[in-house]
Amino acid sequence: MNNYPEVVAKIAHDYLERLKAQLQLVPVRERIEFLREIESHLYEAYQQTPGEDDVARILAVLRNLGEPAEVVSDRLPGTMVRSGTKRNVPLFVVGGILIALFGIPLGFGGLGVLVGILGALAGMLVAFYAVAGSVLLVGALFMLMGLTRVLAPNMFDKLVAAGFIQFDGPPAQFLDQFTPSEQGLFMILFASLLVAGGFGMLRLGKYLLRGLRFLFSLLFDKTRRLAQGLRRKLHPQNREAPGSQARQPADGQSAVV
Amino acid sequence: MEYQDEGRDRRITQLRKGILELAVMGVLYHERHYGYSLVRVLCERGSISLKEGTIYPILARLDRDGLVGSGWVESDQGPPRKYYTLTASGRQLFDELSRDFDSLVSLVQRKWNAPEQPEAVGKKLAVRKG
Numbered sequence: 014m015n016n017y018p019e020v021v022a023k024i025a026h027d028y029l030e031r032l033k034a035q036l037q038l039v040p041v042r043e044r045i046e047f048l049r050e051i052e053s054h055l056y057e058a059y060q061q062t063p064g065e066d067d068v069a070r071i072l073a074v075l076r077n078l079g080e081p082a083e084v085v086s087d088r089l090p091g092t093m094v095r096s097g098t099k100r101n102v103p104l105f106v107v108g109g110i111l112i113a114l115f116g117i118p119l120g121f122g123g124l125g126v127l128v129g130i131l132g133a134l135a136g137m138l139v140a141f142y143a144v145a146g147s148v149l150l151v152g153a154l155f156m157l158m159g160l161t162r163v164l165a166p167n168m169f170d171k172l173v174a175a176g177f178i179q180f181d182g183p184p185a186q187f188l189d190q191f192t193p194s195e196q197g198l199f200m201i202l203f204a205s206l207l208v209a210g211g212f213g214m215l216r217l218g219k220y221l222l223r224g225l226r227f228l229f230s231l232l233f234d235k236t237r238r239l240a241q242g243l244r245r246k247l248h249p250q251n252r253e254a255p256g257s258q259a260r261q262p263a264d265g266q267s268a269v270v
Numbered sequence: 271m272e273y274q275d276e277g278r279d280r281r282i283t284q285l286r287k288g289i290l291e292l293a294v295m296g297v298l299y300h301e302r303h304y305g306y307s308l309v310r311v312l313c314e315r316g317s318i319s320l321k322e323g324t325i326y327p328i329l330a331r332l333d334r335d336g337l338v339g340s341g342w343v344e345s346d347q348g349p350p351r352k353y354y355t356l357t358a359s360g361r362q363l364f365d366e367l368s369r370d371f372d373s374l375v376s377l378v379q380r381k382w383n384a385p386e387q388p389e390a391v392g393k394k395l396a397v398r399k400g
Contacts, residue, residue: 016348043330049349050305050326056348057306058322077322084323245275 017059021071025055032081037223039085047085054078108231131232134225141221145214152207159200166193290320291328292371295356295364298338304351305329329354337363 017025029048036044058074078084111127158178162169172178180188188196290312297303297311308329309322332338337360342350356364 046352047326047330050352051323053304053345053349053351054306054322054326057304057351060348061306061310079321079323083321084326242276 017056017071018067021059021067024068024071024075025052025059028055028075028081032084035081035085037226051078051084108228127232131225131228134228138218138221138225141214142218145211145218148207148214149211152204152211155200155204155207159197159202159204161197162200163194163197166197169193287324287328289371290324291332292364292367294325294328295332295337295360296368298354298356299361299364302353302355304343304353306351308354332360336360 029052032051033044033048036047039047055071055074055078058077059071062070062073064070064073111130158169161172169178173180188199191199293312293316294308297308303311305325306322309320309325312325313319329338329340333340333354337357338354339357340352340354343353344350
């Protein structure tokens with residue numbers, strides 16, 4: 014469909030991926046539609062941009078289009094208000110409370126505390142995923158044991174005798190009341206519960222990850238704006254630099270939006 | 271008085287974005303367009319230069335508010351294009367907004383220190399809330 018040279022396709026794909034990353038909070042359907050539209054724009058603009066050098070052409074197209082953050086900057090607040098309010102309002106509240114508690118009274122020290130809290134939250138998220146992975150692994154092992162107990166009870170007994178499988182305590186006493194097949198079915202049932210729990214944790218983790226990413230983006234966005242403001246103050250002449258990225262009008266009257 | 275670059279930039283951006291939305295409606299009033307063709311029209315026929323990506327959030331807002339209708343159309347030359355047209359309510363709103371806009375322009379361009387012109391009397395700007 015898109016007859017780009019390979020290197021151009023890669024650059025365009027990279028841009029769309031960055032755009033996609035910026036649209037994490039936008040509902041999936043809207044996100045897909047938006048990306049499709051930008052993809053169409055890239056193709057049209059690339060075809061209309063003259064030049065011998067393919068890379069220079071696609072880069073010119075991307076410059077004219079704007080950075081992904083700029084392209085979605087207007088889009089996010091509206092979308093969040095419309096469809097993500099319930100999900101994001103608590104995060105805004107948490108962010109506001111943290112800033113009120115630490116940021117305002119302590120200034121930059123508060124910022125440090127905030128970064129520490131975000132780091133701790135990230136650590137907790139990693140631990141959460143580790144637990145989810147462990148639960149899934151244990152579930153898979155129990156499933157294997159259950160299947161072995163049902164399909165090859167003799168092998169199971171050999172594995173127990175060899176010490177590869179150790180079953181002691183109340184669970185073993187409970188299972189001893191049943192036949193090998195029933196024991197296997199109990200194990201499979203238990204394993205299914207563990208696997209379901211593990212997948213449930215992974216699903217929950219996705220939301221936690223999204224929330225944490227939002228908190229990080231708040232912090233980084235603020236920092237970026239602060240840095241931009243400082244840069245503007247230090248190098249005011251850069252703002253009027255020649256070779257503006259925006260498309261210039263035909264009659265020379267400029268009104269950059 | 272210290273010159274506030276950031277505040278100035280923010281105000282200019284706000285002003286231009288509002289006007290750009292009206293300009294987009296104006297272009298779509300007469301013919302349907304897809305994003306890229308709309309950008310071309312605004313840049314080549316209009317007197318503005320713009321970051322092309324700015325147009326898409328505007329189109330999305332107009333679409334969300336039912337002021338434009340949109341639909342994907344297959345293209346022989348590449349990926350499908352999403353065409354936009356102004357709906358009846360969009361046309362009605364554009365008529366009202368363009369009248370307000372004309373009043374605002376005359377308000378801004380009016381020479382306040384000059385004696386009042388007879389034709390300007392009675393011409394009022396209706397300011398809506400919200």
